[in-house]
Amino acid sequence: MSAHFTDDPYKTLGIESNATEAEIKQAYFALVREHPPERDPEGFKRIRAAYEKLKSRGERAETDLFRVDDSITLDAGSLKRFAIEPPPVTLDLIKTDLIAIEIFLLLEELKTFRPD
Amino acid sequence: MKKKKTKQSRPVPPGEILRQGEESLSAGRFDDAVRLLMRAESELQRDPTQRERVSKALARAYFERALSIEDAEKRIADLEQAVKRQPSDAGCLAALGLCHLARDEAKSALHLLEKADALSPQNRIIERALTIGLLAAGKTRAVKERLDNMPEEKLDDDLKRLASVRDLTVENFARVRERLKDEKASPASSLLLSLARLGDGDAQEARQLLNAVESPDHGPDRWEAVWLSTQLFYGAAINFEAGQGKEAYSSLSQAESLARGIPLPWRKRLIAYYHRIAEGAALAGDTRLAIESWRRALELAPENKATAFNLDAALLVEANRAWRAGRAQQAVELWKECLKSKPGNERLLRNAAIGCEKLGRKEESADYWRALARVWRQQVMGRKADEQLKDRLSRLEDHLVNMMIEAGKPIHEILAELKSALKLDPSNVKLRRKCADIFLELDNPQQALRQLEYIERKHGESADLLVHKGMALDMVRRRGAARKCFERAFEIDPSNPGARRIFLSMLGDEAAIAEREGDLARAIEICERQLSIDPEFIPAVFHLATLRFDCDEEDEAKRVIERLKAADPEDVGKRLIAGHIYLENGYKKEAEREFQKALEIKGDPESLVRIGEIYLECDEEKKALGYFKQASEDAPISMLLNISKILFGEEHSREAERYVDMAMRKDPEHPEPHLGKGIMLLGRRKSEEGEREFEEAERLATGRSEFAYVLEAVNDVREDLRRVSEINRLLKGLAGRLPADLDSLPPELRHLLGEIMEDL
Numbered sequence: 001m002s003a004h005f006t007d008d009p010y011k012t013l014g015i016e017s018n019a020t021e022a023e024i025k026q027a028y029f030a031l032v033r034e035h036p037p038e039r040d041p042e043g044f045k046r047i048r049a050a051y052e053k054l055k056s057r058g059e060r061a062e063t064d065l066f067r068v069d070d071s072i073t074l075d076a077g078s079l080k081r082f083a084i085e086p087p088p089v090t091l092d093l094i095k096t097d098l099i100a101i102e103i104f105l106l107l108e109e110l111k112t113f114r115p116d
Numbered sequence: 117m118k119k120k121k122t123k124q125s126r127p128v129p130p131g132e133i134l135r136q137g138e139e140s141l142s143a144g145r146f147d148d149a150v151r152l153l154m155r156a157e158s159e160l161q162r163d164p165t166q167r168e169r170v171s172k173a174l175a176r177a178y179f180e181r182a183l184s185i186e187d188a189e190k191r192i193a194d195l196e197q198a199v200k201r202q203p204s205d206a207g208c209l210a211a212l213g214l215c216h217l218a219r220d221e222a223k224s225a226l227h228l229l230e231k232a233d234a235l236s237p238q239n240r241i242i243e244r245a246l247t248i249g250l251l252a253a254g255k256t257r258a259v260k261e262r263l264d265n266m267p268e269e270k271l272d273d274d275l276k277r278l279a280s281v282r283d284l285t286v287e288n289f290a291r292v293r294e295r296l297k298d299e300k301a302s303p304a305s306s307l308l309l310s311l312a313r314l315g316d317g318d319a320q321e322a323r324q325l326l327n328a329v330e331s332p333d334h335g336p337d338r339w340e341a342v343w344l345s346t347q348l349f350y351g352a353a354i355n356f357e358a359g360q361g362k363e364a365y366s367s368l369s370q371a372e373s374l375a376r377g378i379p380l381p382w383r384k385r386l387i388a389y390y391h392r393i394a395e396g397a398a399l400a401g402d403t404r405l406a407i408e409s410w411r412r413a414l415e416l417a418p419e420n421k422a423t424a425f426n427l428d429a430a431l432l433v434e435a436n437r438a439w440r441a442g443r444a445q446q447a448v449e450l451w452k453e454c455l456k457s458k459p460g461n462e463r464l465l466r467n468a469a470i471g472c473e474k475l476g477r478k479e480e481s482a483d484y485w486r487a488l489a490r491v492w493r494q495q496v497m498g499r500k501a502d503e504q505l506k507d508r509l510s511r512l513e514d515h516l517v518n519m520m521i522e523a524g525k526p527i528h529e530i531l532a533e534l535k536s537a538l539k540l541d542p543s544n545v546k547l548r549r550k551c552a553d554i555f556l557e558l559d560n561p562q563q564a565l566r567q568l569e570y571i572e573r574k575h576g577e578s579a580d581l582l583v584h585k586g587m588a589l590d591m592v593r594r595r596g597a598a599r600k601c602f603e604r605a606f607e608i609d610p611s612n613p614g615a616r617r618i619f620l621s622m623l624g625d626e627a628a629i630a631e632r633e634g635d636l637a638r639a640i641e642i643c644e645r646q647l648s649i650d651p652e653f654i655p656a657v658f659h660l661a662t663l664r665f666d667c668d669e670e671d672e673a674k675r676v677i678e679r680l681k682a683a684d685p686e687d688v689g690k691r692l693i694a695g696h697i698y699l700e701n702g703y704k705k706e707a708e709r710e711f712q713k714a715l716e717i718k719g720d721p722e723s724l725v726r727i728g729e730i731y732l733e734c735d736e737e738k739k740a741l742g743y744f745k746q747a748s749e750d751a752p753i754s755m756l757l758n759i760s761k762i763l764f765g766e767e768h769s770r771e772a773e774r775y776v777d778m779a780m781r782k783d784p785e786h787p788e789p790h791l792g793k794g795i796m797l798l799g800r801r802k803s804e805e806g807e808r809e810f811e812e813a814e815r816l817a818t819g820r821s822e823f824a825y826v827l828e829a830v831n832d833v834r835e836d837l838r839r840v841s842e843i844n845r846l847l848k849g850l851a852g853r854l855p856a857d858l859d860s861l862p863p864e865l866r867h868l869l870g871e872i873m874e875d876l
Contacts, residue, residue: 061507064508066515068466068470070436070439070440070467072429072432072436072463074406074429078429079395079398079399079429080421080422080426082387082388082413082420082422084387084388085392086353086356086392087385089314091285094284094311094350097346098281099252100218100381101346101380102278103214104379104380104381106210106245106248107211107215108338110211111183111184113207113211113241
């Protein structure tokens with residue numbers, strides 16, 4: 001497997017994929033303060049590795065190229081609404097349906113109709 | 117000029133047309149029946165004896181055809197034709213009346229149904245048709261009277277059902293319950309009871325009843341399916357109104373499946389329900405339900421863009437969710453589904469490419485990266501100033517080419533990709549280098565040189581570049597220029613491994629030439645130079661020591677050997693090399709001393725085999741066999757086969773066979789010894805016995821994936837035998853008349869020889 005597919009650096013630093021350079025740096029320093037190497041060497045390693053992937057334009061471009069774009073969401077604004085509402089269940093509707101069904105059944109039976 | 121007589125077809129007699137029409141009608145070919153009978157009708161209109169027969173048959177044909185089609189307009193048109201010819205046919209009248217009823221034309225319908233009833237008052241179907249006509253026209257009192265006045269024995273289940281339908285429409289729900297409570301449960305009665313509850317205002321109870329669908333054990337027939345599916349549909353509708361989208365979907369999809377092929381009235385409303393359920397599910401975060409529901413909606417209306425759009429969005433969300441949860445396979449399948457409707461979508465292509473790569477599906481991944489590269493190239497051509505896009509494209513191209521190579525894509529495809537990339541970005545050094553490498557691999561040094569020289573002109577020389585250029589020049593036999601490149605590469609960067617290796621190898625060639633020419637002093641000088649660059653360069657150590665021995669400078673030779681060992685006296689490999697050098701030059705005692713020392717350091721079977729091999733190379737067969745024998749004690753099969761291969765390679769086939777036999781005895785179930793034995797028997801022209809061994813190897817290897825290589829090897833050997841046999845046959849055909857040059861050989865022979873040369 002390619003070396004590209006490891007932890008998502010954006011997620012590791014807790015930032016959005018459209019974060020600015022300043023935001024990336026800020027997030028990195030904040031996390032390093034929380035996870036200093038002497039107290040949390042593994043955590044620090046991960047944070048550092050994430051930062052390395054984003055700190056320069058080139059590294060970030062490389063990271064972004066091989067990162068799945070999972071930003072899409074579903075909300076009322078992004079959906080296309082279907083124009084037709086299902087009609088409420090009313091007695092009239094039931095009656096129409098039942099009559100239509102009876103008509104269908106009769107026409108099926110008429111296929112075998114022979115006059116008296 | 118004489119006119120050519122055309123053969124005129126004899127006219128078919130009208131009686132025959134009529135007969136054919138009737139035959140088509142009996143066979144169910146209604147279109148043919150109508151066509152033929154219309155013709156018969158027109159041709160027989162003056163024949164009173166046949167007119168009635170034709171009219172009846174044609175009416176029947178129209179009638180049958182009408183009932184076999186779904187299109188309401190065509191149905192009515194056909195039935196009108198039927199009624200026109202048989203105005204007293206109750207069935208035609210009733211059918212036409214029902215069709216009008218289906219289009220809400222109650223007045224016209226009733227008129228026809230009453231006529232039908234008058235013509236056939238005892239007929240149950242007509243009776244029902246009229247009853248339903250009255251009901252549809254709102255004449256509920258008339259319906260009640262008819263049914264109340266009907267003798268008990270005439271009131272069959274269908275009419276009772278109609279009575280319940282009538283009661284439902286006048287909101288007499290209690291009566292429905294009363295009538296149906298003592299009746300045998302049926303899908304229809306179950307539905308009507310539930311609807312009566314609903315009408316009563318007891319939505320909860322109605323819901324329960326509607327959802328309690330009991331399918332018969334035998335599987336529903338068409339009539340049962342009508343009622344069961346309608347019950348499911350109404351259950352779904354009530355669930356939907358109660359905000360239970362998931363339950364509603366489940367019932368709806370069951371209803372739809374049950375009613376497949378049955379034109380029930382509520383089918384038109386399915387799509388609206390599917391949409392609303394999907395929308396609700398999507399907004400509530402239940403993407404899976406949303407996807408299922410939109411999929412169903414799309415099946416019902418494939419051209420609906422809103423459905424397709426929403427489904428794609430849901431698939432993407434679900435794919436992303438799957439990806440984040442580590443379910444890469446699922447994510448990839450969903451992205452691929454989206455790509456069907458949006459094959460050029462960048463995001464999807466990239467995601468699919470990354471996903472496939474993660475799953476190890478390199479070929480598939482390469483295809484998606486390629487598609488993305490094509491999309492970006494188009495964009496770059498359109499907007500040349502966008503450096504970010506160019507940069508992304510360049511990275512993509514680099515990755516793509518690597519991917520294509522790893523996936524084993526055909527070379528011409530890789531080159532095509534490189535060419536497209538370089539067209540857009542001629543300054544891309546990485547890609548040019550890859551191009552050059554591929555051309556070298558394809559034995560096309562001229563093209564490789566073009567690329568390398570371009571890079572050199574634009575970016576100057578580097579050790580790596582010069583090494584490759586030297587290799588290309590060597591391939592076109594420009595040895596002097598090649599040498600200069602290797603030298604310069606080494607000068608620029610002595611630590612570059614490629615430059616170092618090639619330069620040392622080149623010096624070795626020069627030393628060999630000097631030796632051949634008798635200039636031993638120069639040869640020694642060159643070897644010393646090699647060792648000054650790399651004191652552990654074994655070919656130079658070997659060569660220099662040998663040269664010193666040849667010059668009777670024994671002490672010097674031994675000093676060279678000692679220098680090699682001095683760096684690491686406990687290095688087994690170096691001891692063995694030292695022993696080899698001594699043996700090669702006739703110093704057997706010294707050689708044996710080195711070998712014994714090596715065995716003291718590491719006396720394993722590998723070392724013993726290596727020593728045996730060295731003795732064999734130096735034509736000391738007895739000694740070699742002694743060491744092999746030692747190594748074979750308790751050796752694994754792989755070791756025994758290795759010894760066998762070494763002996764066979766040095767043309768000691770009899771001894772080689774002994775070790776193969778040993779391997780077979782050690783593990784009778786291992787296929788490889790049989791492969792080896794087969795090859796050895798072929799060598800002794802015992803092809804039948806050899807083939808038997810191959811068959812045994814195949815039998816033992818089949819179904820065992822760890823021995824797939826054995827099966828491959830057997831196939832390769834057989835293929836080689838086939839070629840040889842074919843070559844022999846073709847050569848015999850030439851009967852001693854071998855042409856002077858290869859081009860004059862028969863094409864098949866040339867082709868076979870070419871194949872063999874390629875393999876070699």
